[in-house]
Amino acid sequence: MNLRRLKYFVKIVDIGSLTQAAEVLHIAQPALSQQVATLENELDQQLLIRTKRGVTPTDAGKILYAHARTILRQCEQAQKAVINAGQTLSGQVSIGLAPGTAASSLTMPLLQTVRDRLPDVLVYLHENSGASLNEKVINGQLDMAVLYDRAPTAGITSTPLMKEELYLVGATDSPGLTVDLADVAQMNLFLPRDYSAVRKRVDEAFSLRRLSARIIGEIESIATLTAAISSQMGVTVLPESAARALVSSTPAWMARINSPSLNLPLSLNVSSRLPLSPSAQAVKDILLSLVSKPAVEDRELMLVS
Structure with missing residues (x-):
């Protein structure tokens, strides 16, 4: 292999088409097909199914x-590290963000701080579900990701950032503060999907309380969820940051769930196999420093001990 x-x-x-890949790579399709055939012969395995x-x-x-x-990611990082040795940090740093998390309150401070300290570094922000973000970190499509992460994941190193309480959110018949x-x-x-x-x-x-949830709809989109809550058809459960954002955009209330109280740990995940580039490490350090501040968006953060 080369x-x-x-x-x-x-x-x-990535493209799912030999013809389109040939166009993007500026190589004739027969030549590209031959390269694939050579790779399959070297490995003695069929690699692609053509339909x-x-x-x-x-x-x-x-x-x-x-x-x-x-x-390829490691080779790219090695090349950049050698080229940038002793020079100003530059290049793109990609960060995954799980929607509806406290990470959203960090984005503007992060972008501003990176712009001030690392003007030649371009930050790329990508929103997706937690499972998808971990997969992209593992295969090198993202440098790091901020998401709710309760269980260890193979190939991932997690740094705890904070814990967020879960709140009930609705638009009619408020139960009070709790x-x-x-x-x-x-x-x-x-509720979102399982x-x-x-x-x-x-x-x-x-399950622990031997109770059954009366789920009438599974919704991923925050916009759709906001509309559903506004319709007064039902209520939802959200982390505090997402709950506050929803309540601020529509006439609704939020109440902290207790007996028992529920929380989720927010983590910064990186690959345990791929080293961060100097630029990515610098951005990671900035992100961690922002989380360690006593307040983000005028709100106290509960740091994990």
């Missing part, structure tokens, strides 16, 4: 794709 063939292979899988709709990787191709992205979980069980609930950290924590709490 780096050029790995680069070609990754691009083909009328394009190409998809085989199981062996998926394994090679993950390794190839890691190899609400018992048993009372929540009597309400119509809008792979989200919030949903897993809520399901766990209900």
Whole structure:
């Protein structure tokens, strides 16, 4: 294998088409097909399945794709590290953010601080679900990600940032400043899908109390969730930062859940296999320094001990 063939292979899988990949790579399609054939012969494995709709990787191709992205990422970082030795930090640093987390309150301070201290560094912010963000960190598509993370993940190193309490949010019949979980069980609930950290924590709490949740809809979009709450059809459970954002944008109330109280740990995740570039490490240090401040967006953060 050589780096050029790995680069070609990754691009083909990313695009899902030999023809389009050939155009992007500025290489004739027969020549690109020959490069793939050579790679398959070297590994003695079929790597791509060709269909009328394009190409998809085989199981062996998926394994090679993950390794190839890691190899190419490491080569790119090595090249940048050598070129930038003794020079001003520069380049792109990619950060994943789970929507509806306290991380959203860090974005503007982070961008401003990076601009002031590292003017040649470009920060790329990507929002997605926690599971997807971890996958992108592992395969090198993201340098780091900020998300709710309750369980260790292979290939990931997590740094605890803070804990966020979970709140009940609704638009009618406010229960007061706090609400018992048993009372929540009597309400119509809008919750995210069962792979989200919030949903897993809520399901766990209900199970431990031997309660059943009355779920009437599963909603991922904050905009759709806001509309659903405004309709007064039901209530939802959100981390404090997301709850405050929703309440500020629509006539609604928020009540902290107790008996038991529920919280989620927010973590900064990086790959345990891929070293951060000097620029990415500098941005990570800035992000951690912002979290360590006593307040973000005029709100106290509970740091994990």
